[in-house]
Amino acid sequence: xxxxxxxxxxxxxxxxxxxxxxxxxxxxxxxxxxxxxxxxxxxxxxxxxxxxxxxxxxxxxxxxxxxxxxxxxxxxxxxxxxxxxxxxxxxxxxxxxxxxxxxxxxxxxxxxxxxxxxxxxxxxxxxxxxxxxxxxxxxxxxxxxxxxxxxxxxxxxxxxxxxxxxxxxxxxxxxxxxxxxxxxxxxxxxxxxxxxxxxxxxxxxxxxxxxxxxxxxxxxxxxxxxxxxxxxxxxxxxxxxxxxxxxxxxxxxxxxxxxxxxxxxxxxxxxxxxxxxxxxxxxxxxxxxxxxxxxxxxxxxxxxxxxxxxxxxxxxxxxxxxxxxx
Numbered sequence: 001x002x003x004x005x006x007x008x009x010x011x012x013x014x015x016x017x018x019x020x021x022x023x024x025x026x027x028x029x030x031x032x033x034x035x036x037x038x039x040x041x042x043x044x045x046x047x048x049x050x051x052x053x054x055x056x057x058x059x060x061x062x063x064x065x066x067x068x069x070x071x072x073x074x075x076x077x078x079x080x081x082x083x084x085x086x087x088x089x090x091x092x093x094x095x096x097x098x099x100x101x102x103x104x105x106x107x108x109x110x111x112x113x114x115x116x117x118x119x120x121x122x123x124x125x126x127x128x129x130x131x132x133x134x135x136x137x138x139x140x141x142x143x144x145x146x147x148x149x150x151x152x153x154x155x156x157x158x159x160x161x162x163x164x165x166x167x168x169x170x171x172x173x174x175x176x177x178x179x180x181x182x183x184x185x186x187x188x189x190x191x192x193x194x195x196x197x198x199x200x201x202x203x204x205x206x207x208x209x210x211x212x213x214x215x216x217x218x219x220x221x222x223x224x225x226x227x228x229x230x231x232x233x234x235x236x237x238x239x240x241x242x243x244x245x246x247x248x249x250x251x252x253x254x255x256x257x258x259x260x261x262x263x264x265x266x267x268x269x270x271x272x273x274x275x276x277x278x279x280x281x282x283x284x285x286x287x288x289x290x291x292x293x294x295x296x297x298x299x300x301x302x303x304x305x306x307x308x309x310x311x312x313x314x315x316x317x318x319x320x321x322x323x324x325x326x
Contacts, residue, residue, distance in 0.1 A: 096120035
């Protein structure tokens, strides 16, 4: 989905090259986990159960790059013992599997099963070391799996366990939010919602549409801690990013306001088709300097152009929105 910030998020470090320890939060799947300095991460699209993939920079001395992922699976009416038994049965079938150690711990009264094991990766015939943490919470199984070089077990194990011990479920925080009143919003569904120490991102589509075949999408991001002298700086970044994939994209600045307590801009980006996608896509962007950061909201539709009626309707929705804490 081109409307999902592919280029712009890189500008705002969503594919985070973490400068300090930071916490990633997925408010849809209700979990959080700490990311270490220097680690990068991405939101995985496939398989759909993998909600987060994180990895360290490449080290030439290592056969395997340190990495971890978080799986979230639906498992209604079960418990930690039952899901752990199923997991052990599955993992033990791996080639060269060897259980090194396992146990239980509690994090804020949340029981967690953990295990250390080695197995062979068939693709390259390499033996790797893995740490696995499992949590069962509200009909969901959360599985953290960290993998690294077998020859570095002595250093990888305590590091993998420290990260795993930060996995928490059911967390929520209050933040500055751009609250929009959208007619018929109750019939929309959240396609993605996630948060870290840098960004909060939310994407919605109509309930009867899919990620692959959407016709309309609303996207919101909040870039925390950013205060710009002029909103034009943010506008310039997003206009440039909108044109990065094809020179067929036409951008039009609709409004730009710079004043005391008033820093906001509206622009539209209209694309008849893309080099590798014949479908059109047009977006109307709203950029706003908030008290705690910069808010970016846009609505996208599968049309070559935005009609004046569409622009008027969504301009009113954006401008009538309010900043709240929730």
